[in-house]
Amino acid sequence: MRSIKVNLDKKSLSSYEICIGNSILDRMALLIAKNHKAGHHIVITDSNVGKLHGSKLLAALKDVGLNVDLIEFPAxxxxxxxxxxxxxxxxxxxxxxxRNSLLIALGGGVVGDLVGFIASIFMRSIPYIQIPTTLLAQVDSSIGGKTAIDLPCGKNLLGTFYQPQAVFTDLSYLSSLTEEEFNNGLAEIIKYGIIDDAKMFRLLEDNMEPEKIKDPVLLLKLVELCCRIKKSIVEIDEKEQGLRRILNYGHTLGHALEAQSAFALSHGEAVALGMIAAARISENSGYLESGSRERIERLIRKAGLPCRIPEYLATGGIISRLKMDKKKDGDIIHFILLKKIGMPFVNGGIDEKIITPVIEGMR
Ligand SMILES: NC(=O)c1ccc[n+]([C@@H]2O[C@H](COP(=O)([O-])OP(=O)(O)OC[C@H]3O[C@@H](n4cnc5c(N)ncnc54)[C@H](O)[C@@H]3O)[C@@H](O)[C@H]2O)c1
Structure with a gap:
């Protein structure tokens, strides 16, 4: 089992370990019993994950003597x-x-975001642990302490920064994911290559075939690389005052598409489209050479992710959603753009006139 320490400002209070391995259920239960004592451990999961993995986790935690319960909500x-x-x-x-209870979020990004949010406000905050079960949650949402729920007019509009006590990432959970959900996680892995690691981007280009990318050794390496990139960014900028914004590469338009489609587009699919749009804006604005934009589009297509914005999503509606984004300043919509693969920057503001033709060009 690998272990990565996330070192945050208030050190002993909010720093924590990410433990990564394959089939680590028993070790995980022992570590929770030893290091995360509480009067009552409550696993919160969604209806899909609960059915597949809930009872095994509950049994493992009971076996090590913990007082455990489980709550499920619709997936x-x-x-x-x-x-x-x-x-x-x-x-x-x-x-x-x-206040002596501890919550355990077992599931994908939805469970992690929602349980983290509840933990941050229930009785003015109680501790929680993340056990991410989707590839997306393992490489991204379980780390960094961003919690959120959606409002009818947009995604993640209510939320807090609240770090978990620990993250336990067991790659064996990935074997029950559908192809589509697996590919959603690949979108975030590609994102890390684009924003921080040109070498990893090349590794992905060489291994994106379905039989290669699921190789357990490669997968472990990729998950660990992504966790290390995210943790190093979060350590510098926990509350997203600057550097952490680069993690939103592809997410400005991605969130707008996801919400505008009423979640018919998954997070990963929407982010894939957003990453292509950001690469095209970067290229059209003269920042990024065309070869890189093409490599990004090719890799996204190879990962089984979409490259075309569905016709049913009207451009005007997408632009209105963009204007609701919580990362905008006044009427300025910030995009993360690229100078080259591995070198992003936060753009001071993109005009609607530049975004519209890019959206239209992706039909
Ligand atoms: N907090 C952050 O920093 C952050 C970062 C990225 C994304 N997010 C959020 O994460 C969410 C997307 O996460 P997600 O893609 O994991 O979505 P999700 O939690 O909805 O999971 C996707 C689907 O996979 C199912 N599932 C989960 N684990 C499974 C398993 N092991 N086997 C079979 N099925 C399984 C779920 O029940 C669900 O149907 C979005 O809400 C997004 O806003 C948050």
Missing amino acids: GEPAKNIHTVVDVAGRLLDLGAD
Whole structure:
């Protein structure tokens, strides 16, 4: 099992370990019992993950002597809302949860974001642990302490910065993912290559065939590389005052597309489209040479991710969503653009006139 320490400002209070390995359930349970003591451990998961992996985790935690319960909520992005928060909080109270309880988020990014949010506000905050079960959550959302729920008018508009006590990443969970969900995670892995690691981008270009990319040794290497990139960015800029914004490469337009499609487009698919749009804006504005833009599009296509914005998403609607983005300043929409692969920068503001033809060109 590999271990990566995330060192944050208030050191002993908010620093934590990311443990990564394959089939680490028993070791994980022992480590939780030893290092994360609490009167009551409550696993919160969604209906899909609960069915597949909930009872095994519960049994492993009971085996090491913990007082454990499980709460499930409906799977999928539409459940990442205030109604689920209120419902789960009520069920926590029914189970007798108090400030001596610890929450365990077992699931993908939706579970991690929602449980982190609840942990940050339940009885003015209680600790939580992340056990990410999608590739996307393992390389991205479980690390860094961004918690969130969606509002009807946009994604992640209510949220907090609240770090978990630990992250346990077990690659064996990935074997029950659908092809589509696996590919969603590849979108975030490609993102890390684009924003920070040209060598990893090349490694992905050489190994994106389905039979190669799922090789356990390669997968472990990629997950670890991504966790190291994210942790080093979060350590410098925990609250997204500057550097951390580069992690949003592809997400400005991605979030707008995801919300405008009423989540018919998954997060990974929307981010893939957003990454292509950002590369095209970078190229059209004279920052990025065309060879790099083409490499990005080729790799995204090879990963089974979309390269075309669906016709049913009207350009005007997408632009209105962009204007609601929480990272905008006044009417200025910030995009993360590229000088080259591995070298991003935060653009001071992109005009609607530049974005519109790029969206139209991706039909
Ligand atoms: N907090 C952050 O820093 C951050 C970063 C990136 C994305 N996100 C958020 O993450 C969410 C997307 O995450 P996601 O793609 O993991 O979505 P998700 O949590 O909805 O999971 C996708 C689907 O896979 C299922 N699933 C999860 N694990 C499984 C497993 N092991 N086997 C079979 N099925 C499984 C889920 O039930 C769900 O149906 C979005 O809400 C996004 O905003 C947050």
